[in-house]
Amino acid sequence: MPYHHGDLRRAILSAAVDAITAVGSANLSLRDVARRAGVSHAAPVHHFGDKAGVLTALAEEGFDLLAEALTAAGDDFAEVGVAYVRFAVAHPAHFEVMFRPDTHHRDDPALAAARARAGAVLARGAARKPGDYNEVAAWSLMHGFATLWQAGALPARLGDDLTAAARGVARTLFQD
Structure with missing residues (x-):
């Protein structure tokens, strides 16, 4: 999945807000965050650990x-x-x-x-x-x-x- 965001951090955090709104923080997955942000599943881990x-x-x-x-x-x-x-x-x-x-x-x-x-x-x-x-x-x-x-x-x-x-x-x- 190609990266097309000008601000990866902002894209991931916005996607995390969307995911938490949908499923709650307890059910948050980085794969879902990456999907919502339109980035590879490794991008959140690379940027946030x-x-x-x-x-x-x-x-x-x-x-x-x-x-x-x-x-x-x-x-x-x-x-x-x-x-x-x-x-x-x-x-x-x-x-x-x-x-x-x-x-x-x-x-x-x-x-x-x-x-x-x-x-x-x-x-x-x-x-x-x-x-x-x-x-x-x-x-x-x-x-x-x-x-x-x-x-x-x-x-x-x-x-x-x-x-x-x-x-x-x-x-x-x-x-x-």
């Missing part, structure tokens, strides 16, 4: 995208929480991989740096409120809400407006 290498790069990309989304939300910490949920819903494949350290190389330096950038935005907002557990509380609340929203497990009374529902949940903990 193994399946965990592809998932590590995808998690790193996800944390970078998350850091951008959280930063763009500004200084209102509840809005940062809303941005977190919106990111999770807009990037479900990334979100799935980012928080599954058993699937990627969690000690990868680039991944650790990207994770730290996203965490710093959360920590900055949580530091405005007194208490030792605010960062974890905020993360747990919004991560849990995002997970429940994606699973369709929230009460119907919350409606179908993701932003309004996420804002309501975020404001319960982080009202200014």
